[in-house]
Amino acid sequence: xxxxxxxxxxxxxxxxxxxxxxxxxxxxxxxxxxxxxxxxxxxxxxxxxxxxxxxxxxxxxxxxxxxxxxxxxxxxxxxxxxxxxxxxxxxxxxxxxxxxxxxxxxxxxxxxxxxxxxxxxxxxxxxxxxxxxxxxxxxxxxxxxxxxxxxxxxxxxxxxxxxxxxxxxxxxxxxxxxxxxxxxxxxxxxxxxxxxxxxxxxxxxxxxxxxxxxxxxxxxxxxxxxxxxxxxxxxxxxxxxxxxxxxxxxxxxxxxxxxxxxxxxxxxxxxxxxxxxxxxxxxxxxxxxxxxxxxxxxxxxxxxxxxxxxxxxxxxxxxxxxxxxxxxxxxxxx
Amino acid sequence: xxxxxxxxxxxxxxxxxxxxxxxxxxxxxxxxxxxxxxxxxxxxxxxxxxxxxxxxxxxxxxxxxxxxxxxxxxxxxxxxxxxxxxxxxxxxxxxxxxxxxxxxxxxxxxxxxxxxxxxxxxxxxxxxxxxxxxxxxxxxxxxxxxxxxxxxxxxxxxxxxxxxxxxxxxxxxxxxxxxxxxxxxxxxxxxxxxxxxxxxxxxxxxxxxxxxxxxxxxxxxxxxxxxxxxxxxxxxxxxxxxxxxxxxxxxxxxxxxxxxxxxxxxxxxxxxxxxxxxxxxxxxxxxxxxxxxxxxxxxxxxxxxxxxxxxxxxxxxxxxxxxxxxxxxxxxxx
Numbered sequence: 001x002x003x004x005x006x007x008x009x010x011x012x013x014x015x016x017x018x019x020x021x022x023x024x025x026x027x028x029x030x031x032x033x034x035x036x037x038x039x040x041x042x043x044x045x046x047x048x049x050x051x052x053x054x055x056x057x058x059x060x061x062x063x064x065x066x067x068x069x070x071x072x073x074x075x076x077x078x079x080x081x082x083x084x085x086x087x088x089x090x091x092x093x094x095x096x097x098x099x100x101x102x103x104x105x106x107x108x109x110x111x112x113x114x115x116x117x118x119x120x121x122x123x124x125x126x127x128x129x130x131x132x133x134x135x136x137x138x139x140x141x142x143x144x145x146x147x148x149x150x151x152x153x154x155x156x157x158x159x160x161x162x163x164x165x166x167x168x169x170x171x172x173x174x175x176x177x178x179x180x181x182x183x184x185x186x187x188x189x190x191x192x193x194x195x196x197x198x199x200x201x202x203x204x205x206x207x208x209x210x211x212x213x214x215x216x217x218x219x220x221x222x223x224x225x226x227x228x229x230x231x232x233x234x235x236x237x238x239x240x241x242x243x244x245x246x247x248x249x250x251x252x253x254x255x256x257x258x259x260x261x262x263x264x265x266x267x268x269x270x271x272x273x274x275x276x277x278x279x280x281x282x283x284x285x286x287x288x289x290x291x292x293x294x295x296x297x298x299x300x301x302x303x304x305x306x307x308x309x310x311x312x313x314x315x316x317x318x319x320x321x322x323x324x325x326x327x328x329x330x331x332x333x334x
Numbered sequence: 335x336x337x338x339x340x341x342x343x344x345x346x347x348x349x350x351x352x353x354x355x356x357x358x359x360x361x362x363x364x365x366x367x368x369x370x371x372x373x374x375x376x377x378x379x380x381x382x383x384x385x386x387x388x389x390x391x392x393x394x395x396x397x398x399x400x401x402x403x404x405x406x407x408x409x410x411x412x413x414x415x416x417x418x419x420x421x422x423x424x425x426x427x428x429x430x431x432x433x434x435x436x437x438x439x440x441x442x443x444x445x446x447x448x449x450x451x452x453x454x455x456x457x458x459x460x461x462x463x464x465x466x467x468x469x470x471x472x473x474x475x476x477x478x479x480x481x482x483x484x485x486x487x488x489x490x491x492x493x494x495x496x497x498x499x500x501x502x503x504x505x506x507x508x509x510x511x512x513x514x515x516x517x518x519x520x521x522x523x524x525x526x527x528x529x530x531x532x533x534x535x536x537x538x539x540x541x542x543x544x545x546x547x548x549x550x551x552x553x554x555x556x557x558x559x560x561x562x563x564x565x566x567x568x569x570x571x572x573x574x575x576x577x578x579x580x581x582x583x584x585x586x587x588x589x590x591x592x593x594x595x596x597x598x599x600x601x602x603x604x605x606x607x608x609x610x611x612x613x614x615x616x617x618x619x620x621x622x623x624x625x626x627x628x629x630x631x632x633x634x635x636x637x638x639x640x641x642x643x644x645x646x647x648x649x650x651x652x653x654x655x656x657x658x659x660x661x662x663x664x665x666x667x668x
Contacts, residue, residue: 048453058446059446060444060446060447062396062423063422063446063447063449063450066422066423066425066426066450067426067449067450067453069426070426070427070429070430073430074429074430088397088400089396089400091400092400092401092403092404093404093427093430095404095408096404096407096408096427096430096431097430110394112392112393112394112397113394113397115397115401116397116400116401119382119401
């Protein structure tokens with residue numbers, strides 16, 4: 001609800017929710033998507049909020065959130081299952097309806113939200129990586145995020161630049177990408193929304209020079225593909241545990257090898273020595289660049305096709321749904 | 335949930351919710367109070383949040399709010415009625431339970447919250463003054479806030495100082511109280527929590543001198559009574575429509591006349607020429623002080639006893655509850 005589904009540019013949760021929706025519709029499911037009114041979907045769209053609150057500052061996020069979640073749960077009886085991507089807030093409604101609710105946890109934003117997960121721990125949960133799990137939650141599976149492979153075709157040839165794509169935030173290690181570029185003598189193109197303005201001003205902006213280290217702003221699919229075309233490697237030196245890392249899969253889909261920090265889920269997304277390299281610091285990242293030439297674009301893409309496609313994700317969710325229907329049936333019998 | 339019920343010092347919503355609870359228990363109702371775990375009540379206390387989020391910064395207000403409201407509605411079936419003081423957030427749960435929900439609207443904080451009230455406008459609402467009503471809501475009554483008269487006994491004698499009690503915020507016109515004090519040559523004692531720090535720094539602090547204009551900090555019941563004892567009048571020159579003005583009733587209860595801006599509910603609380611004066615600007619406030627000597631402490635108290643006591647409030651709510659039970663019964667029949 002921060003953004004439209006699918007988002008115009010940034011918005012990982014909305015991207016994944018959209019991909020699941022479209023994948024399910026394609027496979028014949030009857031799906032209603034609760035999202036902003038300007039969302040684009042082949043499912044039935046049910047909207048009570050006009051636009052994403054990040055796109056329209058006249059909207060109060062809290063008001064939009066309450067209206068949106070309540071609306072979905074008020075219609076619960078019309079559905080066999082509610083698949084929530086709305087964090088702990090939607091959990092608070094789950095015991096007020098009979099319809100089972102599956103929550104995909106896209107990330108635990110703070111230890112302070114854990115009391116809600118603890119209260120509702122016996123609900124149904126999916127993690128987006130084995131690494132991003134909280135103890136005690138009733139996880140039915142890990143389902144990796146799937147991307148729309150058609151949006152990220154394998155590029156024709158390889159470029160020479162390093163690229164960074166992601167939120168400009170210390171968590172994403174943009175400053176480490178800059179250091180890697182400096183030490184390797186390669187050009188770096190930085191793309192993404194500025195989420196932490198003081199970090200951008202203090203740690204990033206002083207290094208920008210319009211040639212060796214450039215900031216190109218937020219990017220959509222088209223601009224991402226243009227970046228992939230001129231990329232030697234995607235540099236993703238996250239400083240905290242990655243929850244999934246959608247952009248790693250997108251880069252690999254286009255054939256771009258990824259140098260990623262070995263923190264959190266990166267080792268589940270990247271196959272070391274095949275689709276990129278897992279490193280522990282800038283020095284290792286710089287050394288890893290020597291190995292990039294030996295990696296094959298088609299190997300990068302192949303792994304994404306197998307593991308991180310929409311079809312793979314949707315099939316995994318279908319298995320989770322089936323499990324829930326079975327568990328619910330068993331409950332009714334006993 | 336910002337504060338304990340009843341609050342230790344500031345906290346109008348919690349004060350009123352607490353007074354209703356205690357009044358109902360006294361009259362034999364079986365009441366469960368959903369509030370923080372450190373709340374003090376003769377009702378059954380049901381708590382899932384340890385402390386008010388304004389009193390314990392380790393608590394995430396949003397998390398506390400979701401846990402608290404959900405818990406109450408999850409237990410809805412145990413109650414004949416839920417009386418909510420939790421603004422638009424609790425409204426979002428009302429259609430998910432069969433128990434009727436009465437919402438006392440303690441104030442509309444922003445036009446941006448109105449879409450939630452509009453969606454649930456057919457619920458049951460009580461306004462706390464005739465002045466603080468939104469068009470289109472299904473109001474069953476105005477029920478004035480009631481105060482615990484035992485907490486604010488009529489003072490023994492009258493003082494010479496002007497007093498201000500309230501949040502230090504431009505809405506409450508603290509700067510106008512200061513101007514009134516200057517022009518009338520009387521001393522002013524200012525009490526209350528600083529809610530707007532830049533307003534305090536720029537508009538209040540420069541006038542403080544430890545003798546003529548003094549800030550005494552936040553005050554509880556005891557300190558309020560001490561202020562009432564030395565008061566000539568309470569100055570309350572609100573710059574926006576007052577919603578109710580609990581402190582006006584408290585001052586009157588202690589026998590203190592009130593000079594109030596004629597904006598919003600003040601004319602419902604203060605009887606012009608009997609329990610204080612309604613004015614339109616500082617000049618009128620200064621002139622009104624000449625009339626204060628002719629007002630009687632006992633007349634001030636008498637009006638509060640009649641209109642703003644807990645008993646009066648609770649009896650009014652009992653009539654509202656009875657109306658709801660009737661309406662619900664009629665619904666079930668048809």
